[in-house]
Amino acid sequence: MRIALELSHRNRYLTLPVNVNHLISSLIYHIVSNSSSEYAERLHEQGYRLDKRTFKLFTFSPLFPGGHRRWKMNRDGTMTTDARSVSIMISSGKAEFIEHLVVGLLHQPYVQIGRQRFKVETVKKLEPPELGDDMRFIMLSPLVCSTKLDGEKYPKFLLPGDEEFKRVLLENLLGKYEALCGQSYEGENTELRVEVSEEYVERKHGKITKLITLKEGLPDETKIRGMLAPFRLRVSQSLMEVGYYCGFGGLNAQGFGMVKVENR
Structure with a gap:
């Protein structure tokens, strides 16, 4: 399920950190x-467990300025808009x-993001799209796939051209499916294909990643x-639904891996 929040503020301009995810x-x-x-x-400390792995099974979009406005990026690591409201989608x-989440919002008509205070104007349930085993998506937030070898301090971030990308993405979906449904995936089709x-x-001259702190x-x-580019995904419908609602790839609870259906 997905919901959309509209948040209003009373300032002439709204300024937030560019790296606002956390x-x-x-x-x-x-x-x-x-x-x-x-x-x-x-949820924060344990999440939904699968052996030694845990999944939070939710994700969220960036903040979108209202009225077709855009963010202006400032040199000090902040972003500014003259929109009087922003919206965000949350999915799980x-x-x-x-x-x-909805009950919590009923108890909290005002919310705080950094130093900015917002009024929750609307909470809207979004209509689910028809999902199949062959979909085209637009990334709302970067898709993160990574591997980390024993003894290495930092993970290696993968792109679709990397040999391990499909395996890591599929294993992540299978793990989320089991954590979400409480049972192993028993579908016959475990093949995954992704085309950027x-x-x-x-058009982007090969620059299809975004760095977030x-x-x-x-x-x-x-x-x-993470990767930030439209892509076509072919995988079973059950796993497609898991990725759509819980997020594709890793770090979903930090605002990564959220998509929307192309032309929707």
Whole structure:
């Protein structure tokens, strides 16, 4: 399920950090805790477990300025818009997460992102698209696939041209499916094919990644690189639905891997 929030503010201009992901993620946990502090703490600390791996099974989009406005990037690492409102989509394959989120919003008509205060104007459930086993998506936020060998300090971020990309993406979907459904995937088709839009790659001169800094300026600051390009995905419908609602790739709860259906 997906919901969209419209948030208004009273400032002439709205300025936020460019690397705002961790602030939004923290806000989501805070809103959920208004409904159930126990659930929010369990989700944050443990998530949905699968052996030694954990999945949060939710993701969110960037903040979109209202009125067809855009963000202006400033040299000091902030972004500014004159839009009087912003919107954000939040998505999860877990109904209980969305339920706690909506109930939490009923208890919190105002929210804080960094130093900015917003009024929650609307909370809207989005109509689900028809998903099949062959879909074309537009990335709303970067898709992160990575591997990390024993003894290495930093992960290796993968792109569709890398040999391990498809394997890592598929294993991630299978893990989420099991964490979401409570059982192993038993479908016959476990093949995955992904094709990035060649026209887009050519238009962007091959620059189809985006670097985002999490917890910028803090001791545990982390730089993440992900793919940001339209792509075609062929995989079973069940796994397609998992990726659409829970996010594709890793770090979904930090705002990575959210897509929308092309031409929708």
